[in-house]
Amino acid sequence: MIRSTGLADRALDLAMAFVEAPINAVERLIGKRRMPYLFLAPNLVLFGIFTFLPIAIAIGYAFTGGTELLISNRPFVGLDNFRKLLSCTDYLTPGSCGESLFWTAIWNTLWFVGFNVVATLLVALITALILNRAIAARGFFRAMFFYPVLLSPVVIGLIWKWFLDRNGLLNAFLQMLGVPPEIFLLDVGWSRFFVVVVSVWFHMGFYTLILLAGLQAIPKDLYEAAAIDAATPSRTLFRITLPLLGPNLLVVLILLMIRSVQIFDEAWVLTNGGGPGTANTFLVQYIYQTAFAGDLRLFGLAAAASVLMGLVLLVLTLAQLRLGKKVES
Amino acid sequence: MHGTFNAIGFLTRTRRPGRIDVTDILSWLWLIGGTLAVLVPVVWAGLSSLKPEAEITRFPPTLLPRAAVQVEVQGFDKPLSLWNVSVDGETREMAMVRRIGLKAQMVDPENPGKPISVDTKSISPVQRLTVATENYTDPLTRFNFLTFLKNSVFVTVVATLLTLIVNALAAFALSKYRFRGDKAIFVLIISTLMIPLTVVMVPAYLVIVGVGLVDNLWGVIIPTVASPTGVFLLRQYMLTIPEELIEAARVDAASEFRIFWRIVLPLTAPALAVLAIFSVLWRWNDFLWPLIVLSSRENFTLQVGLNAFQGEFSVQWHYILAMTFLSLVPVTLVFLFLQRYITTGIAGTGMK
Numbered sequence: 001m002i003r004s005t006g007l008a009d010r011a012l013d014l015a016m017a018f019v020e021a022p023i024n025a026v027e028r029l030i031g032k033r034r035m036p037y038l039f040l041a042p043n044l045v046l047f048g049i050f051t052f053l054p055i056a057i058a059i060g061y062a063f064t065g066g067t068e069l070l071i072s073n074r075p076f077v078g079l080d081n082f083r084k085l086l087s088c089t090d091y092l093t094p095g096s097c098g099e100s101l102f103w104t105a106i107w108n109t110l111w112f113v114g115f116n117v118v119a120t121l122l123v124a125l126i127t128a129l130i131l132n133r134a135i136a137a138r139g140f141f142r143a144m145f146f147y148p149v150l151l152s153p154v155v156i157g158l159i160w161k162w163f164l165d166r167n168g169l170l171n172a173f174l175q176m177l178g179v180p181p182e183i184f185l186l187d188v189g190w191s192r193f194f195v196v197v198v199s200v201w202f203h204m205g206f207y208t209l210i211l212l213a214g215l216q217a218i219p220k221d222l223y224e225a226a227a228i229d230a231a232t233p234s235r236t237l238f239r240i241t242l243p244l245l246g247p248n249l250l251v252v253l254i255l256l257m258i259r260s261v262q263i264f265d266e267a268w269v270l271t272n273g274g275g276p277g278t279a280n281t282f283l284v285q286y287i288y289q290t291a292f293a294g295d296l297r298l299f300g301l302a303a304a305a306s307v308l309m310g311l312v313l314l315v316l317t318l319a320q321l322r323l324g325k326k327v328e329s
Numbered sequence: 330m331h332g333t334f335n336a337i338g339f340l341t342r343t344r345r346p347g348r349i350d351v352t353d354i355l356s357w358l359w360l361i362g363g364t365l366a367v368l369v370p371v372v373w374a375g376l377s378s379l380k381p382e383a384e385i386t387r388f389p390p391t392l393l394p395r396a397a398v399q400v401e402v403q404g405f406d407k408p409l410s411l412w413n414v415s416v417d418g419e420t421r422e423m424a425m426v427r428r429i430g431l432k433a434q435m436v437d438p439e440n441p442g443k444p445i446s447v448d449t450k451s452i453s454p455v456q457r458l459t460v461a462t463e464n465y466t467d468p469l470t471r472f473n474f475l476t477f478l479k480n481s482v483f484v485t486v487v488a489t490l491l492t493l494i495v496n497a498l499a500a501f502a503l504s505k506y507r508f509r510g511d512k513a514i515f516v517l518i519i520s521t522l523m524i525p526l527t528v529v530m531v532p533a534y535l536v537i538v539g540v541g542l543v544d545n546l547w548g549v550i551i552p553t554v555a556s557p558t559g560v561f562l563l564r565q566y567m568l569t570i571p572e573e574l575i576e577a578a579r580v581d582a583a584s585e586f587r588i589f590w591r592i593v594l595p596l597t598a599p600a601l602a603v604l605a606i607f608s609v610l611w612r613w614n615d616f617l618w619p620l621i622v623l624s625s626r627e628n629f630t631l632q633v634g635l636n637a638f639q640g641e642f643s644v645q646w647h648y649i650l651a652m653t654f655l656s657l658v659p660v661t662l663v664f665l666f667l668q669r670y671i672t673t674g675i676a677g678t679g680m681k
Contacts, residue, residue, distance in 0.1 A: 181388075
């Protein structure tokens, strides 16, 4: 490892001497015992500025109004932003709310989370169970299902948009079957359906992998014992496989829920920013639009929505930790 | 995967050798169907990106890129389109001069004489396989594609290098030292795993405004550098490095930074490689944060540029698909070569 033969190595050594010298000087100054603080400093400074400070600001902003950027120029409005977001005569009809788009986004997000979690979990579980069998070319199929996970959401949105285009492959296939063409992404029902389809297509490989790792950790002799007892396959599945997969299923379920609440990129590209109308406007998009896209940059309102969303995600995460402890014990 | 490939064994291997179960057939249907579902949209978009503009929205679509053939014919200013014409029971390729109602005036392109008049019902356009390379070359020359690409490469490379250094330093401190507050700092860093970008999106933008990095590539790079996943992954790995090595180096009077640089970092190479792969994928594919920070076209990354492009030129699918494909290439190559490390890395750490 420590070789310094090549020219490149010697150049690197020289460069390192320049970096090392001042750091070693600091070490002589503050002593070896304090060095870990120095090593932690870059990380903690960045965390402080770009994670902890923003959290503090977000909470502060949520209580201010106006469109000014600097917090000192912003009027304190107390709970007004929260009141505006949460005032509804009927929570089921977003039109009756002070901020109707917020509630449209909430209901859209809830629907999406519900369908997406169930669909992704089912598809990932079935795929993991199949890939866990002694089936040929397992590595190939695992790679195949996993490939979309690595693609960018923008690319995935564009590829699917083209696939679902009026002149796209799906319509051509339907025409062969005698079904009239459909502009899927301009239809409320179809566009919602395909946002879920694309999301499952995109992410299922990731969850399959986590479940597969769990399946492979189940001791083989349990299955041998079940075979000796002549247990039916479904009994084996429900009495051995699924209970022992419990912790992994839980991790997948919670990760899936948290990430589904945060849906943005692929839906934004696929639906041209939430269309048709507001059929696919989700929470993150609402926050993005309120803060950055409109003529009025309503940072206070967007921050209040972010804080509410953060609370929901915090509850989900804490629930995960609680449940995780329960499953382990 | 498998060293040797045996086609028969490949297809007939089952759970219980010698018997093909219903579940085997269902499994295969599921796997093949899934593979098709993954491949068909991607391959279809790829094939479409090779089609000439006039062909791309033809319905029903053809599988391979084809285009109507045009020929230069002596005595005509403009190129004429080539058609298959049935004359006296045999089919000939002829160029169309003009079309009047149900009749078309055709000439022989080799030997242009007096045009003959044929029924338009008896003719069909000649199409040949044509790869529209201009879909790929035009965006490179006429649009900002190369700028977007350059920005994306810059962000990805610089952010990944910084991510590795900053998080390795922190992981080193948290794995190899006992000091006041070490546990608290570790918990603090790991707790940020739970905070999604979306929640701090608005104020993080304000911080970027505050430090003057709006519409600057560094504004995309710096906030992403300190990664709790990175610290966690590297720390867990560094914990396995034996203390004796470090003690021996201290006896030799090596400085603490030298121990990090010369001993710990080289031994952490496998974990650094996993983090590097993930960092490259995260940065290359990142969309929402660059979308917020960057506002002028010359600073767009590939993903933001692609999105802006599809908004402005929603009908120019031939360019959009070509650029989409170019941006897909690096990720696909990374995947093909590092597939095993990526999948085991994810299975081991549960991170994406």
